[in-house]
Structure formats: structure tokens, C-alpha cells
Amino acid sequence: MSVLLEIQEDVLNYAKAIAGVIGTDVEIADHELMRVAATGVLSRGIGQGMAEAGYVYKEVLKSGRTTIIENPGLHALCRRCPKYGACEEKMELCTPISLDGRIIGVIGIICTTDEQHRHLASRLDAYCLFLEQVAGFISGKAFEYQEGRRRESMIRMLDQVVETMGRGVIILGRDEVVVHANRLAKQMLDQGDGLIGQKVRVRSTGDFIENLEEVRLTVRGQTTQLMSQAIPVSPGLADYDRIMVFSDIPTLSQSLYHIEAPDRTTVDNILGPSAAMGALREAIGKVAPGRSSVLVTGESGTGKELVARAIHAASPRAREPFVAINCAAIPDTLLESELFGHVKGAFTGADPKGRIGKFELANNGTLFLDEIGDMPLHLQAKLLRVLEDLRISRIGSNQVIPVDVRIISATTRDLAAMVRDGRFREDLYYRLHVVPVPIPPLRSRPEDIPEIARALIGQHAARMGRSVRAVDRALMDRVRAHDWPGNVRELGNVVEYMLTMMGADDVLTLACLPPGLATPPGHAAPPGHATPPGHAAPAPVAPAGVASGGGLRALERESERQAVAAALGRHGWTLEGKRRAAAELGVSIATLYRKIGALGLSGGAAGVR
Incomplete structure (x- = not known):
């Protein structure tokens, strides 16, 4: 449909105005020679095409110039007309309508009487100018219509963009009333379509994180805490104040810190047919709902x-x-910020954009504090306060934020002994130790080893793109006989080693084992076979004095001492060597340093001081 047909009502009003001023019949056609508007006897043809006639109009559309036909029926343009030589019209005045450099239509003045002819001819120049001005008015209307359509299309497109944004968007008027809101904003503010037209109260908390300002938006008595960016509106748009683009903390956390989707881990991932693992699975089932x-x-x-x-x-x-x-x-200096977060400019060396802490990231979910025994005492006091009050404050901020987090802690250390030694707060210990869940070491449940080993073989084979056709029984017997000081982590490392060394027949045999495991317990490894990094050395034979007089605790201490000394002997006492030794032993570098001191080790050839 042509633009003149789109504004047909306006075009018809202009046609009537022309007819009233000049006193003749008027018709206006679009660029396809469709009669859009007409007056007098010509009005019966509105909506009809003139492509088979309209020879003068065709010339005007082609030339883009005002054309005057003083002798219709005899003019050269009329030669193909069936009424050539016998035309009833006395005179025609035709003016093009242009828009953006294109001719979009024609205004035609038709004189059907001698009186109309004389009147038009007597003031021809004035009427030509008048007609061109009206053509300009019609062009202006067409432009306004097209611009309106463009604006509507742009608004629809922007609406689609805003609706698909991962953030809420509201536009506020000068009186803080919501003029527009996208779907996500309605959800975040829990208002639905009723949000439009509501007055909003916006209060800043003064905190900035990731260059976003934390604000509290109150609508109809309901307050929501959000991270927001305010965009001022052009001064030319007097009805609007600003655009607010915002995210809630969980959404921002997902996008910035890649918080994991709901975990697929279940109690079925806790493998092993032993009674101990059955009891562990049962304990998980009882503990989980609380x-x-x-x-x-x-x-x-x-x-x-x-x-x-x-x-x-x-x-x-x-x-x-x-x-x-x-x-x-x-590091101790960063742990507090990791747990509780900090605002922009909170301390020297802090992320200048601020950071959301783990407590906020875990809100309504679970926070797992691994190696809780390594937390420094000053942070233990702050953690205890948070667990009691269920509120946190970001570093550098005065505001208090309520949190709903379940705490699961884990440690390899004897926290009760640390409490007695004054290295762990007793009140925090009892707060964390509400439900203890001990995991037995792998050596105490050898019947679990085959099932766990088979599961690990399947996982690592899939990851490494290997196919295992069979597992030799002798290999499984040897794996089951090992005492696994590194537990399941060590078993996983051994499985990865075996898959790497597996032959072309895709069968796992004793030959695939690391040298330290290929040798039966109590036998020395063949010359030149060092235990590969990441795998525990064969269990050492305890010295006779320890075995006979020191008791079980002394035996465990000596075994641990020799394991640490052996790892350091393999990797060296440099910082990098200690890191590798810690990785092999499955402990942190800080824990390794403590063990070196506690076990009386130094960098001598035998690792004994």
C-alpha cells in the first residue's frame, strides 16, 4: 500500500481544500496511478486505477515537473487517449508530490467548464504556486506518517531487545512513576503488569560492585534490593527522568562468577558395597533434609x-x-573478602570494581567450607558471628545483609585437638560440629576398591578417548591389596596412569601399573623404577622400635613422616618441589609446611633432622 493511501483521509481533506479555493474538481493519485482522493463528479472513482489512461499524470510522475495542459484532447500527451480530439476537459494543471527525492503522487486540477478555464488561466502563476505548496504539505504529512511508522518499528525493535535482555529495565517519569518496564523487571519487583503507573522509591545503599550501584526499590510497600545502573534521559524528553537497568544478586552472580547449575551429584555417586559406605549413604539421607x-x-x-x-x-x-x-x-589477607565480599575501593589491592562474597553467592543454598581447620583465628570469630546472626557486611560497607545459607564444612585435621591447643575456637567448633559425618579411609574398606576402580576407569577412559576391553584379575587383586594412603584421589591418578600405559589390545594388566604398585608389598622396586609423581610410594616398613614400643599413634606419625620425606626427596625442597610434593600427597602447600615442622623434617639427604 502506498504512503498516500496510508494517509488517505488527510489527502482527501487537502483535495477538498484545493477545490474550495480554486473552484474546480480535484483528484490526487499515487505513484501507481491509484486515485486516492477526488472531489465532485470525480469522487466516484476513488480507489480505482488510472493506469490505462492518465497519460498526463504518467508524464508528471516521470518528469517530476508541474505540467499545464491548456488544450486537452489536442495536446501531444493525449494522442493515445481514446478521447483525443473530443475531450470534454477544458484545462489541466498537474503538480507532482515528492518525498525523499521520489515522486509519490500527482495533484490534478481539472477544468470542465469555460468559466473554470478562464478563472484558472487568469491566476495561473498564483495557483501553480498554491498547488506546489499543498503538494509540500501532503509530502510533509507523508513524511510524518513514515517517521511515525519508523519510530513505532524502532520502539517495537527496542522493546524486543529490552525484553530479551538478561536484566530488568524500567523507565521512570519526572514524578518517579514507572512509564515502561520489561518482563524481567516486573518479575524481579514481583509486580506483574500492575507495575506500570506505580510510583517507585529508589534509595542507594552507597555500595558499588562491578561498577553497579546497589539500590533498594520500593513499590507499593514492597522493597527489593538490586544492583542498578541509572541512565539519564535526553533533556528533550521532558516527560521522562531516567532509565534504570538492574539485576538481582543471584542473576548478577550467575553472569559474573559462573555459579554452577544445580548439581547432578546424588547419594548414588557415593560408591562402595561395604557396610561403612552403606552407613554413610544412610547418614546423608538423614542429614540432607535439615x-x-x-x-x-x-x-x-x-x-x-x-x-x-x-x-x-x-x-x-x-x-x-x-x-x-x-x-x-x-591467602589469609584475601579470605575475608572471598567470604564476605567488598565494595569498590574497600582496601588497597582490592578489585577496584568490588566483589560479591561467597555467602551472598550461596544465599538460599549451601556454602561448603573446605579445609576449615586452616581458617585463621581472627576470621573464625567473624564466621561465628555470621552463623549466629545470619547477616553479613561487605568489607568497606556499613550496610547489613541478611543471608540464608546452610554451612557444610570439611577438614582433614583433628579440630578437637586444635581446640585443646588453642588453634581453633571452641564455640565455632561446636557451631560447625552439629552433625559430624566421618568418611572412612579407603584402606579400611578394601571391598569397595573394585567398584570404585571400575567407575574411575569408565570416567577416565571416556575423558581420554580410550576403550577398555578387559581388566586383568591379577591387576585388580594388586590394586585391592594396596593401602592407598592418598585414598580415592590416589586411585584416580593410578587409573589415569594405567590407561596411558595400556597396550594396543585395550586390556589393563599388571604391566600397566606404576612401578610402586607393580611391586608386591614388602618387596623393593626394580632398580631405576622411581615412583611417578602423583602416586604414593609403597608403604614403608616401620622401624622395629616404633612398631614395638611407640603404639599405633607413633606408627602413624612415622609412616606420615616417611611419606612426606619421600615426596620431598622425589620433588626437591624448592618452592616448586614442595608444591609438587603437596599435590602428590593431596594436601595444600600450607598444610605441607606445617607437617614439615611438626614432623621434624629438613632438607637433608635422608629428610630427617
């Missing part, structure tokens, strides 16, 4: 985080975030 704090204990590599994830997955919080933090892996 809100109580859980303390998971066990040696390094036993799967404490796996148990924590299984508890979360079986809990009512399963659809909410599971956020883990290793208290031993983060």
Missing part, C-alpha cells in the same frame, strides 16, 4: 566435597547454589 551445620571429616582424597554435594543435592536447597571455597588455598 538445616543443621554438617562437619565432614576424613583423610585427604576420601571425597569430602562429593559427600557435601550429595547432601546439598538431596536437600530442599537442591535447586539453589552450591558454592565451595577452600580455606587453605586462599
Whole structure:
């Protein structure tokens, strides 16, 4: 449809105005020679095409110039007309209508009487100018219409963009009334379509994180805390004040910190047919539905985080975030910021954009505090306060933020002994130790090893693109006989080693084992066969004095001492060597340093001081 047909009502009014001024019949056609408007006897033809006639109009559309026909029926343009030589018209005055450099139509003045002819001819120049002015008015109307359509299209397009944004958007008028809001904003503010037209109260908390200002938006008595960016509106738009683009904390956390989707880990991932693992799975089922704090204990590599994830997955919080933090892996100076967050400019060396802490990221979900025994005492006091009040304050901020987080802690250390030694707060210990969940070491449940080994073989083979056709029984017997000081983590490393060394027949045999495991317990490894990094050395034979007079605790201490000394002997006493030794032993570098001091080790050839 042509633009003149789109504004047909306006065009018809202009045609009537022309007819009233000049006193003749008027018709206006579009660029396809469709009669859009007409007056007098010509009005019966509105909506009809003139393509088979309209020879003068065709010339005007082609030339773009005003054309005067003083002798219709005899003019050269009329030769193909059936009425050539016998035309009833006395005179024609035709003016083009242009828009953006294109001819979009023609205004035609038709004189059908001698009196009309004389009147038009007597003031021809004035009427030509008048007609061109009216053509300009019609062009202006067409332009306004097209611009309106463009604006509407642009607004629809912007609406689509705004609707698909991952953030809420509202436009506020000068009186703080919501003029426009996208779907996400209506959801975040829990107002639905009723948000439009509501007055909004916006209060800043004074905190800035990721260059976004934290604000509290109150609508109809309901307050929502959001991270917002305010965009001022052009002064030319007097009815509008500003555009607010915002996210809630969970949405911002997902986009900035890649918070994990709901975990697929379940209690079925806790493998092993032993009675001990059956009891562990049963304990998880009992613990999961509650809100109580859980303390998971066990040696390094036993799967404490796996148990924590299984508890979360079986809990009512399963659809909410599971956020883990290793208290031993983060320097003391940064751990507080990681837990509680900080605002822009909170302290020297802080992220200049600010940061959301793990407590806020885990809100309504579960926070897993791994290696809780490595948390410094001054932070233990702050953690205790948060657990009691269920409120946090970001570093550098005065505002208090309520949180709803379930705490699951884990440690390889004896927290009760640390409490006695004054290295762990007693009140925090009892707050975390509400429900203890111990994990037995792998050596105490050898019947679990085949099932766990088969599962690990399947996982690693899929990841490495290997296919295992069979597992030799002698290999499985040897794996089951090993005492696995590194527990399941060490077993996983051994499985990866075996798959790497597996032959073209895709069968896992004794030859695939690391040298330290290929040798039966009590036998020396063949010359030149050092234990590969990442795998524990064969269990050492305890010295006779220790075995006979020191008791079990002394035996464990000496075994641990020799294992640490052996790892350091393989990797060296440099910082990099200690890092590798810590990785092999499955402990943090900080824990390794403590063990070196506690076990009386130094960098001598024998590793003994």
C-alpha cells in the first residue's frame, strides 16, 4: 500500500481544500496511478486505477515537473487517449508530490467548464504556486506518517531487545512513576503488569560492585534490593527522568562468577558395597533434609566435597547454589573478602570494581567450607558471628545483609585437638560440629576398591578417548591389596596412569601399573623404577622400635613422616618441589609446611633432622 493511501483521509481533506479555493474538481493519485482522493463528479472513482489512461499524470510522475495542459484532447500527451480530439476537459494543471527525492503522487486540477478555464488561466502563476505548496504539505504529512511508522518499528525493535535482555529495565517519569518496564523487571519487583503507573522509591545503599550501584526499590510497600545502573534521559524528553537497568544478586552472580547449575551429584555417586559406605549413604539421607551445620571429616582424597554435594543435592536447597571455597588455598589477607565480599575501593589491592562474597553467592543454598581447620583465628570469630546472626557486611560497607545459607564444612585435621591447643575456637567448633559425618579411609574398606576402580576407569577412559576391553584379575587383586594412603584421589591418578600405559589390545594388566604398585608389598622396586609423581610410594616398613614400643599413634606419625620425606626427596625442597610434593600427597602447600615442622623434617639427604 502506498504512503498516500496510508494517509488517505488527510489527502482527501487537502483535495477538498484545493477545490474550495480554486473552484474546480480535484483528484490526487499515487505513484501507481491509484486515485486516492477526488472531489465532485470525480469522487466516484476513488480507489480505482488510472493506469490505462492518465497519460498526463504518467508524464508528471516521470518528469517530476508541474505540467499545464491548456488544450486537452489536442495536446501531444493525449494522442493515445481514446478521447483525443473530443475531450470534454477544458484545462489541466498537474503538480507532482515528492518525498525523499521520489515522486509519490500527482495533484490534478481539472477544468470542465469555460468559466473554470478562464478563472484558472487568469491566476495561473498564483495557483501553480498554491498547488506546489499543498503538494509540500501532503509530502510533509507523508513524511510524518513514515517517521511515525519508523519510530513505532524502532520502539517495537527496542522493546524486543529490552525484553530479551538478561536484566530488568524500567523507565521512570519526572514524578518517579514507572512509564515502561520489561518482563524481567516486573518479575524481579514481583509486580506483574500492575507495575506500570506505580510510583517507585529508589534509595542507594552507597555500595558499588562491578561498577553497579546497589539500590533498594520500593513499590507499593514492597522493597527489593538490586544492583542498578541509572541512565539519564535526553533533556528533550521532558516527560521522562531516567532509565534504570538492574539485576538481582543471584542473576548478577550467575553472569559474573559462573555459579554452577544445580548439581547432578546424588547419594548414588557415593560408591562402595561395604557396610561403612552403606552407613554413610544412610547418614546423608538423614542429614540432607535439615538445616543443621554438617562437619565432614576424613583423610585427604576420601571425597569430602562429593559427600557435601550429595547432601546439598538431596536437600530442599537442591535447586539453589552450591558454592565451595577452600580455606587453605586462599591467602589469609584475601579470605575475608572471598567470604564476605567488598565494595569498590574497600582496601588497597582490592578489585577496584568490588566483589560479591561467597555467602551472598550461596544465599538460599549451601556454602561448603573446605579445609576449615586452616581458617585463621581472627576470621573464625567473624564466621561465628555470621552463623549466629545470619547477616553479613561487605568489607568497606556499613550496610547489613541478611543471608540464608546452610554451612557444610570439611577438614582433614583433628579440630578437637586444635581446640585443646588453642588453634581453633571452641564455640565455632561446636557451631560447625552439629552433625559430624566421618568418611572412612579407603584402606579400611578394601571391598569397595573394585567398584570404585571400575567407575574411575569408565570416567577416565571416556575423558581420554580410550576403550577398555578387559581388566586383568591379577591387576585388580594388586590394586585391592594396596593401602592407598592418598585414598580415592590416589586411585584416580593410578587409573589415569594405567590407561596411558595400556597396550594396543585395550586390556589393563599388571604391566600397566606404576612401578610402586607393580611391586608386591614388602618387596623393593626394580632398580631405576622411581615412583611417578602423583602416586604414593609403597608403604614403608616401620622401624622395629616404633612398631614395638611407640603404639599405633607413633606408627602413624612415622609412616606420615616417611611419606612426606619421600615426596620431598622425589620433588626437591624448592618452592616448586614442595608444591609438587603437596599435590602428590593431596594436601595444600600450607598444610605441607606445617607437617614439615611438626614432623621434624629438613632438607637433608635422608629428610630427617
